[in-house]
Amino acid sequence: xxxxxxxxTVSSPATVANIVCGFDILGFAINQPEDFYTLTISxxxxxxxxxxxxxxxxxxxxxxxxxxxxxxxLEAVPEINGFTLxxxxxxxxxxxxxxxxxxxxxxxxxxxxxxxxxxNQLDLVRFAMFGEKxxxxxxxxxxxxxxxxxxxxxxxxxxxLDIIPIxxxxxxxxxxxPQIEVRTxxxxxxxxxxxxxxxxxxxxxxxxxxxxxxxxxxxxLISRSLEDVIIEPVRSILIPGFxxxxxxxxxxxxxxxxxxxxxPSIFMLSKTKDIAIAVENIMKEVYNAIGLxxxxxxxxxxxxxxxxxx
Amino acid sequence: xxxxxxxxTVSSPATVANIVCGFDILGFAINQPEDFYTLTISxxxxxxxxxxxxxxxxxxxxxxxxxxxxxxxLEAVPEINGFTLxxxxxxxxxxxxxxxxxxxxxxxxxxxxxxxxxxNQLDLVRFAMFGEKxxxxxxxxxxxxxxxxxxxxxxxxxxxLDIIPIxxxxxxxxxxxPQIEVRTxxxxxxxxxxxxxxxxxxxxxxxxxxxxxxxxxxxxLISRSLEDVIIEPVRSILIPGFxxxxxxxxxxxxxxxxxxxxxPSIFMLSKTKDIAIAVENIMKEVYNAIGLxxxxxxxxxxxxxxxxxx
Numbered sequence: 001x002x003x004x005x006x007x008x009t010v011s012s013p014a015t016v017a018n019i020v021c022g023f024d025i026l027g028f029a030i031n032q033p034e035d036f037y038t039l040t041i042s043x044x045x046x047x048x049x050x051x052x053x054x055x056x057x058x059x060x061x062x063x064x065x066x067x068x069x070x071x072x073x074l075e076a077v078p079e080i081n082g083f084t085l086x087x088x089x090x091x092x093x094x095x096x097x098x099x100x101x102x103x104x105x106x107x108x109x110x111x112x113x114x115x116x117x118x119x120n121q122l123d124l125v126r127f128a129m130f131g132e133k134x135x136x137x138x139x140x141x142x143x144x145x146x147x148x149x150x151x152x153x154x155x156x157x158x159x160x161l162d163i164i165p166i167x168x169x170x171x172x173x174x175x176x177x178p179q180i181e182v183r184t185x186x187x188x189x190x191x192x193x194x195x196x197x198x199x200x201x202x203x204x205x206x207x208x209x210x211x212x213x214x215x216x217x218x219x220x221l222i223s224r225s226l227e228d229v230i231i232e233p234v235r236s237i238l239i240p241g242f243x244x245x246x247x248x249x250x251x252x253x254x255x256x257x258x259x260x261x262x263x264p265s266i267f268m269l270s271k272t273k274d275i276a277i278a279v280e281n282i283m284k285e286v287y288n289a290i291g292l293x294x295x296x297x298x299x300x301x302x303x304x305x306x307x308x309x310x
Numbered sequence: 311x312x313x314x315x316x317x318x319t320v321s322s323p324a325t326v327a328n329i330v331c332g333f334d335i336l337g338f339a340i341n342q343p344e345d346f347y348t349l350t351i352s353x354x355x356x357x358x359x360x361x362x363x364x365x366x367x368x369x370x371x372x373x374x375x376x377x378x379x380x381x382x383x384l385e386a387v388p389e390i391n392g393f394t395l396x397x398x399x400x401x402x403x404x405x406x407x408x409x410x411x412x413x414x415x416x417x418x419x420x421x422x423x424x425x426x427x428x429x430n431q432l433d434l435v436r437f438a439m440f441g442e443k444x445x446x447x448x449x450x451x452x453x454x455x456x457x458x459x460x461x462x463x464x465x466x467x468x469x470x471l472d473i474i475p476i477x478x479x480x481x482x483x484x485x486x487x488p489q490i491e492v493r494t495x496x497x498x499x500x501x502x503x504x505x506x507x508x509x510x511x512x513x514x515x516x517x518x519x520x521x522x523x524x525x526x527x528x529x530x531l532i533s534r535s536l537e538d539v540i541i542e543p544v545r546s547i548l549i550p551g552f553x554x555x556x557x558x559x560x561x562x563x564x565x566x567x568x569x570x571x572x573x574p575s576i577f578m579l580s581k582t583k584d585i586a587i588a589v590e591n592i593m594k595e596v597y598n599a600i601g602l603x604x605x606x607x608x609x610x611x612x613x614x615x616x617x618x619x620x
Contacts, residue, residue: 021514022514022518023511023514024511024515025511025514025515025518026518154515154518154519154522155515156515156516156518156519156531156534156535157512157515157516157534162519162534164518164519164522164528164531166518166522167526191507192507193506193507193508194504194505194506194507195504195505195506195507195510196503196504196505197501197502197503197504197505197540198503200505200510200513200514200540201333201334201335202467203510203514204331204332204333204335204510204513204514204517205334205335205464205465205466205467206466206467207514207517207518208332208335208336208464208466208474208476208517208518208520208521209464209466209472209474210518211518211521211522212464212474212476212521212525215522215525215526216477216525218474221466221474224466224467224472225466230507230510
């Protein structure tokens with residue numbers, strides 16, 4: 001183990017988990033919004049957190065997503081006493097676009113860079129999952145994997161952890177975050193524990209189609225495969241205007257889309273920037289009509305994941 | 311519509327449906343065994359069947375798999391009165407390697423060739439599905455699609471029919487057909503209509519991995535993804551020696567495998583011919599020890615599907 005430098009700043013991307021039919025196994029990173037973290041090796045034991053953002057997240061490392069991920073990292077490198085973390089978070093917690101994963105992934109990639117990339121990406125995902133546990137109680141990886149690997153990632157298996165990058169075309173992504181709260185734990189609880197075999201078959205046909213469509217850059221196939229007969233019919237109830245947005249966006253040419261992670265954000269994939277902007281306008285119109293506050297982002301798939309800045 | 315010639319002989323391949331985790335959506339064609347069909351345009355209305363094989367299949371067209379497929383084809387081309395079909399079938403019915411699909415697919419490809427390929431492949435699958443209905447009562451396409459398209463095929467959806475060829479490497483395939491009867495209808499009936507969501511998630515992770523592994527020619531990923539937590543645990547009960555064969559074959563280097571279609575045949579995929587033969591020897595040993603008759607085949611994935619002979 002070798003220390004490359006004492007301090008580093010990274011940007012860490014928002015991510016879209018599930019990608020409609022790929023519940024708990026697929027996700028991708030996007031270029032906007034993103035968090036910024038500056039990490040410095042410290043002689044003080046543990047993780048010292050300095051918040052330079054507006055989210056007032058916990059300062060105790062073990063209660064903080066980034067802190068918990070860094071503590072897991074530190075356990076594996078007894079040579080390092082601690083880190084000081086300056087958080088300039090921009091991805092709003094609870095948005096459904098991987099805010100906690102951006103924290104956890106960003107800081108472990110930063111820490112690893114300082115140690116001259118001592119660990120591999122799979123190790124980093126494992127450390128970052130300790131952060132997700134703080135956020136939602138579950139050590140899931142469907143946002144962390146794309147944040148660290150970039151692009152579209154498949155989590156074939158959690159035990160043992162098996163992450164496969166899926167080469168996907170540079171698609172445009174439009175995200176709307178209506179200002180309502182959907183807690184991940186609640187979104188999970190309303191799911192049925194049993195599914196009909198016939199629905200599961202439809203779902204895995206679509207997943208196979210989506211993966212083939214991504215790798216073969218077959219936009220029509222991607223579009224046809226963006227269908228979820230299991231999770232979306234249940235979770236969409238929690239998101240006002242969901243089907244109106246989805247249907248209207250497809251009418252203006254979006255390939256498809258759905259709930260980002262467990263919501264409340266909705267994402268749509270498009271082949272061109274023009275369509276992605278038309279999609280954004282529809283999202284705005286629908287939520288203006290409902291009278292609900294929202295943020296929108298028009299961005300692209302982030303093929304790189306967490307980026308080293310300086 | 312143009313008649314290209316009056317008579318043609320084709321060979322039609324055996325097929326492996328499901329491919330472990332891809333129940334009802336994936337399948338591939340193999341080069342051995344295969345059926346031979348000679349089809350001649352006839353002035354006699356309907357389909358005249360001449361069996362030159364040992365299976366004594368029904369001579370009434372509507373009760374015969376090939377006949378029913380040809381009748382569906384004839385309905386779409388009123389310009390043709392009928393066909394005479396000489397069947398030299400070699401794929402044993404009830405083997406689980408797509409015997410009925412070989413009949414249905416072979417004759418419709420032959421008929422289409424005589425008509426200068428008037429119909430597209432999707433049309434041919436639809437005609438051939440009428441044959442499957444005679445065989446098992448269900449118009450499924452998971453053997454017909456690979457028999458017609460060749461290689462590995464994905465049936466993303468049955469309604470509407472959406473078939474996607476999946477580019478896969480040239481793998482070796484070893485098949486053992488133990489001489490017991492497993493009726494497709496029975497194999498279907500013992501399946502549970504509900505599955506646990508957590509099992510479905512594992513399954514679709516494996517399906518996504520298998521499709522990515524095929525397209526990216528990632529043999530390790532193919533191997534890890536050849537896992538079925540839903541269908542195999544139930545259906546394997548019907549097949550003596552199943553797990554002993556599967557485990558021992560993987561020990562000698564097979565990538566993996568499982569039940570072919572609804573059984574009783576078992577197939578294993580291997581990267582080399584040597585391993586495929588070692589796999590065959592294990593299959594023989596196990597069934598010799600059990601005292602059960604069997605056939606084996608060592609072959610490769612058939613990338614072409616039904617072949618025009620002359």
